[in-house]
Amino acid sequence: MLEKVVQMQAVSPLIRRRRLGHELRQLREAAGLIADQLSRQVGQSRSKLSRVETAERVPNVADVGALLTALGVDGQYSTALVTKGFQVRPGVEQPFDPRIVVADLRSAGGTVRLAGVYGPTNGMTAHSSSNRSVFQRRLLAYLANHRSPRLCVAGDLNVVEPDHEPRLASFEAHDYAFYTGLLDLGLVDAYGAVHPTGVEHSWHSERYGSQRLDHLLIATGLAADLREFRYDHEPRTRELSDHAAAIAVLTLTPPSTGAAR
Numbered sequence: 001m002l003e004k005v006v007q008m009q010a011v012s013p014l015i016r017r018r019r020l021g022h023e024l025r026q027l028r029e030a031a032g033l034i035a036d037q038l039s040r041q042v043g044q045s046r047s048k049l050s051r052v053e054t055a056e057r058v059p060n061v062a063d064v065g066a067l068l069t070a071l072g073v074d075g076q077y078s079t080a081l082v083t084k085g086f087q088v089r090p091g092v093e094q095p096f097d098p099r100i101v102v103a104d105l106r107s108a109g110g111t112v113r114l115a116g117v118y119g120p121t122n123g124m125t126a127h128s129s130s131n132r133s134v135f136q137r138r139l140l141a142y143l144a145n146h147r148s149p150r151l152c153v154a155g156d157l158n159v160v161e162p163d164h165e166p167r168l169a170s171f172e173a174h175d176y177a178f179y180t181g182l183l184d185l186g187l188v189d190a191y192g193a194v195h196p197t198g199v200e201h202s203w204h205s206e207r208y209g210s211q212r213l214d215h216l217l218i219a220t221g222l223a224a225d226l227r228e229f230r231y232d233h234e235p236r237t238r239e240l241s242d243h244a245a246a247i248a249v250l251t252l253t254p255p256s257t258g259a260a261r
Contacts, residue, residue: 017055020064025053027071027096030141031134042066071134079116079155095142097135102146109252112222113148119158122170129172132158136178143185149255153187153217156243160211161189165199168209187217190229190248202231202244214246225250 028038039049044063051057052067078098081088086105092113095102099118104111117139120132136159143153160168162176183189191198191212201210216229228249235241 013058014055017058020059021053021055024064024067024071027068028053030096030138031071033071038067038070041070069131077118079118081114081116092146096138099135100139100142104148107252108254109225110150110254112150112152112252113146115143115151115153117153117155117157119156121158122175129174133174136174136181140178140181140185143182147185149219149221151185151187151219152222153182154215154246154248156214158213160213161192164212166209168211170208182217186220188220188223190216190218190226191246193223193226194229200231202236202246203242204236214243216246216248218250221255222250222252225252227251 028035031038033041035049035053036046039046042049042063044066048057048063049067052059052063079101081101081103083103083105086107089104089106089111092102092104095115099120100115102113102115104113120128120135122128122132143151157179159175159179160171161179164171191200201212202214203212204210214231218226226248228247230247231244232247233244236244
């Protein structure tokens with residue numbers, strides 16, 4: 001760790017600016033924005049943004065923060081992964097946002113790749129919609145590039161399924177496309193698998209309606225190992241959180257000889 005810190009301190013300011021500029025350009029292109037569009041969103045000139053991306057200008061913290069916010073990376077939230085009884089291998093390329101954490105969990109039953117996600121909140125504004133859409137597209141692309149036969153995606157995704165009851169006008173086409181995009185990756189909604197006709201919600205609001213925002217989606221290869229999925233509402237009713245806890249039980253069996261792990 002000390003060696004790593006020393007190496008980081010030895011990196012020149014120019015190299016750090018180049019890295020920052022490269023990351024900002026990648027984020028902008030992933031969001032489908034040209035420089036003119038992004039500069040208008042943040043109230044900066046096109047030439048100023050270009051000089052930041054090419055490391056010709058030293059940006060201040062406020063400017064970088066405005067750019068990250070416009071690109072859907074707010075930096076205010078992060079997701080933690082706490083395990084017991086597993087060997088944790090965080091060797092997977094870490095994702096683009098601290099709202100996502102990914103690790104391979106190894107046990108006698110084989111290896112499971114777990115992605116913990118806290119999706120951006122639905123603020124019901126054009127800016128919130130844009131941020132969510134960028135995050136959702138980038139997460140789908142990341143998961144597609146790091147697919148695993150035993151992938152699990154869990155957390156407060158801040159979206160509902162297309163046939164959610166009740167129907168909620170606050171969610172948009174890209175929110176539903178994100179959910180179905182996860183299914184298109186070969187994932188199964190654990191709640192739906194265990195309760196195919198069930199209607200339950202993990203978050204409640206008199207103003208915005210009851211919503212099932214918290215999900216576990218598992219690879220089809222794990223579906224046979226799923227024994228239970230339920231929502232524990234005690235954390236919410238005791239006001240420890242405004243969400244219910246999602247609890248899943250899987251009995252992991254080692255993959256057959258020669259299968260991918």
